[in-house]
Amino acid sequence: MLHSARLRYLDAIVRRGSIRAAASELNVASSAVNRQLLALEERIGAPLFERLPRGIKLTAVGEIVIEHVRATLKDEARVMARIGALRGSQRGAVTIAVTPGLADGPMPEIISQFIGARPSTKVGLSAMRTDQIASAVVNGEVDLGLGYYMLPNPALLSLMTLPTEFGVVVAPSHPLAGRKQVRFSHLLEHKLVLTEPGSSLRQTIDRALLQRGISLRPDVETNSIETLKRLVAGGDWATLLNPFDASIECRSGRLVFKRLEGGKLSGQLLCLVARAGASANPLVNLFVEELRTALPLSASFMDAG
Structure with a gap:
């Protein structure tokens, strides 16, 4: 040592x-x-x-x-x-802090693939709010941070930004799953669960609704993406999510992602950051390249309709 x-x-x-x-x-x-x-x-x-x-x-x-x-x-x-x-x-460790939705979504598979190719490597994954992610990176607690809407910070180095879009997520048995096109107004006819007010995703959704003069009143609001997805998987509920938060369930067929009518609706901006001035680490660089390749692929399930 x-x-x-x-x-x-x-x-x-x-x-x-x-x-x-x-x-x-x-x-x-x-x-x-x-x-x-x-x-x-x-x-x-x-x-x-x-x-x-x-x-x-x-x-x-x-x-x-x-x-x-x-x-x-x-x-x-x-x-x-x-x-x-x-x-x-290629021995060593990589540490990364991500949002809870990403931790429960595409990250386990990405980490598994990365370690599978490098058996001597360890990866530490922490789930945090976006503001906590930025602090953890700046303070040197983790090598990388992956979250939405990272505020400009001279202590952070941007490694990747990935625009997302949000859409309607339902169970395959839900009436909206069979529609070729889904509108915001269709959600008024069904039980709706959304992330709680103030969350990054909810703010994005509320802005889109305000621009279109639409008011949605969810029956349930929660700060748990897992709770939200479990309700939707039951068959009676609909929600609005970005594709990464529902990637595992949609790719397995347990849930269906439907784009909203009117083309792509801008969602959250996914940001990958590191501490500015941190010493170069080949293993971290390899993991960054893995994320740049794997994250877009994890959202490739999105319904084209």
């Missing part, structure tokens, strides 16, 4: 919330972790944690130090991945 065990110990303490839990994860004695922490605090000249009756909490100095520690450990992982790639082994 390129860096002191103290950095790893500190990272484990923060992640696990206590010295004892960190020691258990690291498979060392609690006293050893505590000694390393005290030595680090002595070197810095300030306490890193507040010792509270129910645990520990980072001090302001501790917040600064842990940000540096995590960036340092991520840089070490990138260096090791580059060395592994030079040796031809």
